[in-house]
Amino acid sequence: MNGWQTASVVLYVLTGTVYDSQHHAIPSAKVYLQDARKQETVVQTDERGVYRFSVPVGIYEIHAEGEAPIRVTVNQANKLDLIVQPAFYDEPKFKAAGVADYTYQGGHGSDAVLRSGRAMAKDLEENHDNSGDPREMEHFNKGTELLSHKETQAAISVFSKGVEEFPNSVRMLLGLASAYYSAESFDEAARWFYRATDVAPHDPKPYLFLAKVEARQITDAVGYKERMERFARLQPENAFANYYYGITLPDERARAVFEKAVQLDPKLAPAYVKLGVIAAREGRPTEAAGSYQKAIELDPSLGEAHYRLSEVYRAMGESEKAKKEVKIFQELQKKPH
Numbered sequence: 312m313n314g315w316q317t318a319s320v321v322l323y324v325l326t327g328t329v330y331d332s333q334h335h336a337i338p339s340a341k342v343y344l345q346d347a348r349k350q351e352t353v354v355q356t357d358e359r360g361v362y363r364f365s366v367p368v369g370i371y372e373i374h375a376e377g378e379a380p381i382r383v384t385v386n387q388a389n390k391l392d393l394i395v396q397p398a399f400y401d402e403p404k405f406k407a408a409g410v411a412d413y414t415y416q417g418g419h420g421s422d423a424v425l426r427s428g429r430a431m432a433k434d435l436e437e438n439h440d441n442s443g444d445p446r447e448m449e450h451f452n453k454g455t456e457l458l459s460h461k462e463t464q465a466a467i468s469v470f471s472k473g474v475e476e477f478p479n480s481v482r483m484l485l486g487l488a489s490a491y492y493s494a495e496s497f498d499e500a501a502r503w504f505y506r507a508t509d510v511a512p513h514d515p516k517p518y519l520f521l522a523k524v525e526a527r528q529i530t531d532a533v534g535y536k537e538r539m540e541r542f543a544r545l546q547p548e549n550a551f552a553n554y555y556y557g558i559t560l561p562d563e564r565a566r567a568v569f570e571k572a573v574q575l576d577p578k579l580a581p582a583y584v585k586l587g588v589i590a591a592r593e594g595r596p597t598e599a600a601g602s603y604q605k606a607i608e609l610d611p612s613l614g615e616a617h618y619r620l621s622e623v624y625r626a627m628g629e630s631e632k633a634k635k636e637v638k639i640f641q642e643l644q645k646k647p648h
Contacts, residue, residue: 320367321367321368322367323366323367323368323385323386323387324363324364324365324389325344325364325365325366325373325383325385325389325390325391326361326362326363326364326389326390327361327362327390327391327392328356328359328360328361328393329356329360329375329392329393329394330360330392330393330394331394336356336359336361337356337360337375338356338357338358338359338360339355339356340355340356340360340362340375340376341354341355341376342354342355342356342362342364342374342375342393343373343375343376343380344364344366344371344372345371345373345380346366346369346370346371347369347370352364352366366385367385368385368386369384369385370382370383370385371383371385372592373391373393374393375393378393378394380592381393381591381622381625381626382591382592382593382594382626383626391625391626392625394618394621394622430523431485431489431492431493431520431523432455432458432459432489432493433459434520435455435458435459435482435485435486435489436455436459443480444477446476447473447476447477447480447483450469450470450472450473450476450483451470451480451482451483451486453469454466454469454470454473454483454486454487454490455486457469458489458490458493461493463490463493463494464494466486466490466493467487467490467491467494470486470487470490471487473486473487474487474503479510481510481511481514481516481517484503484504484507484510484517485503485504485507485516485517485520487503488500488501488503488504488506488507488520489520491503492504492524492526492529497526497528497529498528500524500526500529501528501529501532501535504517504520504529505534505538507520507521508521508542512541512545513545513546515546515549515551518538518539518542518552518555519551521535521538521539522539522551522555530559535559536559539552539555539556539558539559540559542555542556543556543568548575549575550572550573550575550576550579551572551579553568553569553571553572553575554568554572554579554581554582554585556568557569557572557582557585558585562589562592562593565585565589566586566589569585569586569589570586573586578609579609580605580606580607580609580610580613581613581615583602583603583605583609584603584606584613584615584616586602587599587600587601587602587603587606587616587619587620587623588619590602591619591622591623591626596623596626596627597627599619599623600620600623600624600627603616603617603619603623612643614643614644617636617637617639617643618636620636621633621634621635621636621640624636
């Protein structure tokens with residue numbers, strides 16, 4: 312017997328090592344295990360990065376801190392290594408309506424905020440024309456230049472004056488929101504992002520800028536989900552509108568929305584990743600692997616798909632395939648963003 316008897320309950324050991332993306336063991340990492348009754352147990356890895364649970368036979372969800380859960384069946388002595396990925400993935404290569412998308416990378420740390428702030432500044436530079444009131448363009452061009460040089464406070468001042476003079480200018484509102492976001496003033500950033508979507512509810516650009524946000528202070532705030540829902544409602548045939556709305560929903564509702572997104576745009580690789588994540592959480596590893604493989608077929612540079620495919624392969628006992636996908640993921644991480 313691979314377990315031992317305690318008060319008429321046979322306990323089995325579930326153990327493994329937590330690694331970073333370079334395959335270095337991580338000591339003192341938190342590992343979470345949840346049983347079918349949603350009761351959660353937390354342990355920390357030892358100095359060698361090893362975690363250990365003693366649990367009865369059953370189906371569990373396990374994950375290292377910050378990672379998506381993996382479903383595992385415990386019916387003997389089990390060993391399952393976990394990998395903690397970086398707080399970001401490689402930057403995407405596709406654009407929607409002239410606005411590069413960075414949201415699906417995952418991660419909400421300071422690096423992700425900095426990276427998404429740079430993306431906003433870049434898109435402000437690339438996605439405007441010189442039509443309209445010359446005074447408006449003077450404010451906008453000056454604010455954008457300051458923001459591109461990381462002069463965030465000066466940019467906030469210029470865009471604020473621009474918004475006072477042109478309160479319904481979408482580009483000015485997005486400039487002010489982006490400047491506050493780059494300064495990590497998230498409450499103010501949310502206020503002006505929301506204002507931009509409200510001024511032009513049928514214009515996709517404000518929603519796509521809002522979708523770049525990586526700060527949970529905004530994505531978890533009142534108003535974010537409601538605006539993504541409105542985006543999808545007003546533009547039901549827009550694949551990106553459905554994709555971003557799906558991100559705000561629980562799995563049982565998100566699946567249909569992501570499926571609609573890939574029907575509208577069969578090349579929308581990030582949506583296949585989301586479908587794979589849902590399938591993995593629901594204990595369908597073969598389906599999850601298929602979704603990740605489809606995403607990789609569409610975009611081989613999509614690091615998240617390779618990483619999550621490696622997780623599924625590990626759970627299925629396909630260790631060599633898992634190592635191959637981790638290696639690809641690591642190589643992609645070395646490329647400049």
